[in-house]
Amino acid sequence: MGSDLQSDILGRPGAQPEEEPVWPGAARWIHLGLLLSVTFQMVTGLAGWLLGVFPFAWHVRVGLFLVTILGLQWGWLWITLQGRRTLGYLFPWTPRGFSALAKDVVGLSRGVLAPPGPRPGLPGFMHGIFLLSVTLVALSGLTLLGEFRGWWSGVPMGTLLTTLRMGALAVAIQWLGHVGMVILHAIKGDSIWGIFSRRGRTSS
Numbered sequence: 330m331g332s333d334l335q336s337d338i339l340g341r342p343g344a345q346p347e348e349e350p351v352w353p354g355a356a357r358w359i360h361l362g363l364l365l366s367v368t369f370q371m372v373t374g375l376a377g378w379l380l381g382v383f384p385f386a387w388h389v390r391v392g393l394f395l396v397t398i399l400g401l402q403w404g405w406l407w408i409t410l411q412g413r414r415t416l417g418y419l420f421p422w423t424p425r426g427f428s429a430l431a432k433d434v435v436g437l438s439r440g441v442l443a444p445p446g447p448r449p450g451l452p453g454f455m456h457g458i459f460l461l462s463v464t465l466v467a468l469s470g471l472t473l474l475g476e477f478r479g480w481w482s483g484v485p486m487g488t489l490l491t492t493l494r495m496g497a498l499a500v501a502i503q504w505l506g507h508v509g510m511v512i513l514h515a516i517k518g519d520s521i522w523g524i525f526s527r528r529g530r531t532s533s
């Protein structure tokens with residue numbers, strides 16, 4: 330049980346407790362792909378809706394890339410051992426997860442930021458909500474594209490467009506919150522760049 334917990338927290342079997350938590354390689358690459366493609370879709374979608382400037386062909390190309398990355402993300406989360414552990418950080422529906430979440434919320438109300446890295450708690454849960462929102466919006470986009478191209482029919486296009494527009498706003502609010510937390514952690518001097526570093530350590 331002790332070594333299970335150890336590998337659970339550190340993301341690989343046999344790691345020593347004093348070592349820094351490590352982001353698994355797949356999690357890092359998928360995170361980068363999602364970050365870039367979601368940002369592009371959000372900016373181009375909002376520009377199309379609010380400014381009437383819509384690079385449609387690129388929105389569709391990057392949209393299909395995003396759907397692929399989301400497929401990899403959910404596949405990795407469900408199929409692999411590390412993915413299933415990460416799923417527990419994204420949706421912490423266990424007594425241990427709930428108590429980590431509650432601890433982080435109490436800490437935040439006192440101005441203490443939750444530590445970054447692969448662990449159960451508030452940052453993981455916010456990522457879970459973000460991933461669900463992005464998945465819902467991307468599926469609406471794909472359904473609309475399929476209707477345009479005649480792959481299928483029947484879902485009202487107006488509903489899909491409204492879902493995309495409201496979804497883009499929800500994604501933008503969470504995106505700003507995400508960037509805001511990164512800035513706060515950076516100001517505090519926390520090592521948060523591990524997810525982008527080659528070795529995946531939280532202190533890079």
Ligand code: HEM
Binds near residue numbers: 377468494496
């Ligand atoms: C985070 C993901 C996404 C966001 C935030 C997003 C956002 C938006 C927004 C706000 C619009 C409305 C633009 C307007 O009113 O002119 C839109 C339209 C559209 N999106 Fe996306 N989108 C996303 C993903 C996707 C994906 C994955 C696809 C397809 C693979 C896609 C395909 C489309 C299509 C076909 C339209 C309709 C264009 C039109 O009405 O001419 N989107 N998107």
